[in-house]
Amino acid sequence: MRDIALGQYYPANSIIHRMDPRAKIIIALMYMVSIFFINTYTVYVLTFLVLFLLVLLSKVPIKLILKSVKPILFLITFTAVINLFLTPLENKPYVIDVYFRQWTVNNIIFELKWKFIRFGMTWTGVNNALKMALRLTLLVMGPSLLTLTTTPVTLTDGVESLMKPLRIIRFPVHELALIMSITLKFIPNIIEETDKIMMAQRARCADFDSGNIFKKAKALLPVIIPLFVNSLRRAEELAYAMDSRCYRGSKGRTKMKELKFGLKDFMALLLAAGFSFLIFMARYNWFSLNIIYSLV
Amino acid sequence: MSLIEVKNVKYAYNYGSQDAIVAVNDVSFGIEEGEFVALVGHNGSGKSTLAKMLNGLIIPLDGDVLIDGMNTRDDSLLYDIRRQIGVVFQNPDNQMVATIIEDDIAFGPENLGLDPKEIRERVDWALGAVGMEKHKKGMPFRLSGGQKQRVAIAGVLAIKPRVLVLDESTSMLDPKGRTEVLNVIKRLNKEENITVVLITHYMDEATDADRIIILNKGKIAHIGGKEIFLEEDRLRSYGLNVPTHIHIANSLRQGGMDIGQIWTERELEEEICRLL
Numbered sequence: 001m002r003d004i005a006l007g008q009y010y011p012a013n014s015i016i017h018r019m020d021p022r023a024k025i026i027i028a029l030m031y032m033v034s035i036f037f038i039n040t041y042t043v044y045v046l047t048f049l050v051l052f053l054l055v056l057l058s059k060v061p062i063k064l065i066l067k068s069v070k071p072i073l074f075l076i077t078f079t080a081v082i083n084l085f086l087t088p089l090e091n092k093p094y095v096i097d098v099y100f101r102q103w104t105v106n107n108i109i110f111e112l113k114w115k116f117i118r119f120g121m122t123w124t125g126v127n128n129a130l131k132m133a134l135r136l137t138l139l140v141m142g143p144s145l146l147t148l149t150t151t152p153v154t155l156t157d158g159v160e161s162l163m164k165p166l167r168i169i170r171f172p173v174h175e176l177a178l179i180m181s182i183t184l185k186f187i188p189n190i191i192e193e194t195d196k197i198m199m200a201q202r203a204r205c206a207d208f209d210s211g212n213i214f215k216k217a218k219a220l221l222p223v224i225i226p227l228f229v230n231s232l233r234r235a236e237e238l239a240y241a242m243d244s245r246c247y248r249g250s251k252g253r254t255k256m257k258e259l260k261f262g263l264k265d266f267m268a269l270l271l272a273a274g275f276s277f278l279i280f281m282a283r284y285n286w287f288s289l290n291i292i293y294s295l296v
Numbered sequence: 297m298s299l300i301e302v303k304n305v306k307y308a309y310n311y312g313s314q315d316a317i318v319a320v321n322d323v324s325f326g327i328e329e330g331e332f333v334a335l336v337g338h339n340g341s342g343k344s345t346l347a348k349m350l351n352g353l354i355i356p357l358d359g360d361v362l363i364d365g366m367n368t369r370d371d372s373l374l375y376d377i378r379r380q381i382g383v384v385f386q387n388p389d390n391q392m393v394a395t396i397i398e399d400d401i402a403f404g405p406e407n408l409g410l411d412p413k414e415i416r417e418r419v420d421w422a423l424g425a426v427g428m429e430k431h432k433k434g435m436p437f438r439l440s441g442g443q444k445q446r447v448a449i450a451g452v453l454a455i456k457p458r459v460l461v462l463d464e465s466t467s468m469l470d471p472k473g474r475t476e477v478l479n480v481i482k483r484l485n486k487e488e489n490i491t492v493v494l495i496t497h498y499m500d501e502a503t504d505a506d507r508i509i510i511l512n513k514g515k516i517a518h519i520g521g522k523e524i525f526l527e528e529d530r531l532r533s534y535g536l537n538v539p540t541h542i543h544i545a546n547s548l549r550q551g552g553m554d555i556g557q558i559w560t561e562r563e564l565e566e567e568i569c570r571l572l
Contacts, residue, residue: 153395153396153399178393181393181394181395182393184395185392185393185394189437234389237385237387238390238391240348240385241390242403243378244378244382244385244452245404245407245451245455246375246379246404246407247407253406253407253409254406254411255412256412257412258412
């Protein structure tokens with residue numbers, strides 16, 4: 001529980017761990033956008049393969065990546081079911097396209113009619129449901145590789161550096177990054193404090209575990225209020241300490257750990273851009289090459 | 297001119313309202329470079345207010361605080377004053393800004409706008425000075441209280457101040473942690489020639505000091521050497537405890553035994569052995 005400040009960081013010495021956080025963030029963003037443009041199973045499989053390769057490179061156990069899908073498993077099933085049954089029941093022929101072979105089948109798999117209500121399943125629906133599930137899975141796995149290979153501190157540094165141009169419009173980039181890093185630092189302290197207060201209230205016969213949800217929420221009030229007051233006190237002390245340590249905002253501040261954007265980061269960016277390009281090419285059939293079809 | 301000059305300062309909380317509380321009333325003293333001064337007082341004697349005045353966190357309502365000739369009243373000088381006076385507070389948890397120890401120590405030098413290489417050197421030096429170099433990449437919440445406070449001291453040291461003010465920095469620690477921190481402070485005073493102002497309500501911590509300033513109800517009750525330890529009744533009237541070993545020595549002396557000047561438990565031990 002106290003390791004929450006580390007996020008889900010998995011320490012290892014790999015090329016992906018050593019990459020510049022900025023490169024990793026940009027690649028993750030490109031990846032997330034590109035995923036929405038995939039429309040064939042072949043490209044989905046290809047993307048999964050690439051991701052798998054990256055996971056192997058990062059030396060992160062594949063189990064951890066799969067685990068990241070767990071929290072949204074419900075969402076995935078839910079959207080899949082919605083897609084499965086709420087796709088309009090159109091009766092035009094449906095083409096199942098598997099590699100070189102194509103079958104033309106009746107779109108409607110089954111249909112139930114009761115008075116004015118029509119209910120059923122179509123091949124279009126199956127197709128949509130599957131693709132949506134694949135898309136969501138990829139969408140979660142990619143960024144989780146980023147957080148598994150980058151510490152929150154480095155991630156914050158990366159975000160700060162990437163947002164630097166926003167300073168022109170007076171956006172408080174440095175302040176925001178500092179707030180983020182202080183928040184991370186204080187999470188274990190606040191958890192510890194919550195435990196302490198809860199124990200103190202328990203010692204005075206407070207009951208946090210019985211009753212309905214409203215009763216439970218109400219029981220937490222004597223925990224939340226002291227926690228709030230203490231946090232404010234903490235903030236004041238921290239402000240004094242920061243003042244004492246010559247803090248005066250971003251003015252004239254330097255950094256001990258400077259981020260270095262190396263050749264390998266640049267190469268990684270190029271590769272990622274190439275992959276995104278491939279996805280777009282397959283989607284919009286640029287150059288009329290049908291490249292993905294000719295591959296398989 | 298002294299390094300720190302406090303001239304007739306006065307401060308009250310909720311000033312001007314009916315429930316105004318006078319915290320510091322007409323206090324003056326000076327501290328020389330390289331000195332080890334203990335500022336002792338009972339709870340509510342105004343010692344913490346005075347600590348915050350030393351680096352301009354609180355500006356006195358009346359009177360002046362001069363650091364190397366710079367007045368804390370002048371906003372433009374505050375940054376330079378804080379480079380000279382490093383203050384370590386009571387709760388180490390609330391003084392740290394970063395998740396990794398070395399990043400936290402780097403916070404001060406980063407604020408000074410130093411070169412990354414120089415920051416790295418200072419971080420290593422500061423961690424070495426408090427004996428925490430092994431925990432460089434560690435995380436604060438895994439440390440003991442004494443270790444945390446040593447990291448907090450290192451965070452201030454990395455700014456390379458001339459004066460280290462410890463505002464009740466040992467009061468939240470267990471005896472072992474207190475000894476750890478006090479040893480570090482003593483060493484810094486002797487070896488690095490850093491002026492130390494140790495603010496505490498434990499009279500036994502003052503036995504290491506060159507000079508003792510006792511505050512009582514916002515006023516100075518005593519400035520001087522350790523001879524104050526001989527006046528036990530007076531100490532008690534300020535709400536302070538007499539360290540046990542000194543109390544034993546004083547009582548034995550009153551009982552007619554020939555006990556010399558002692559300040560530490562060790563010295564008392566030797567003195568008693570000598571008599572036996």
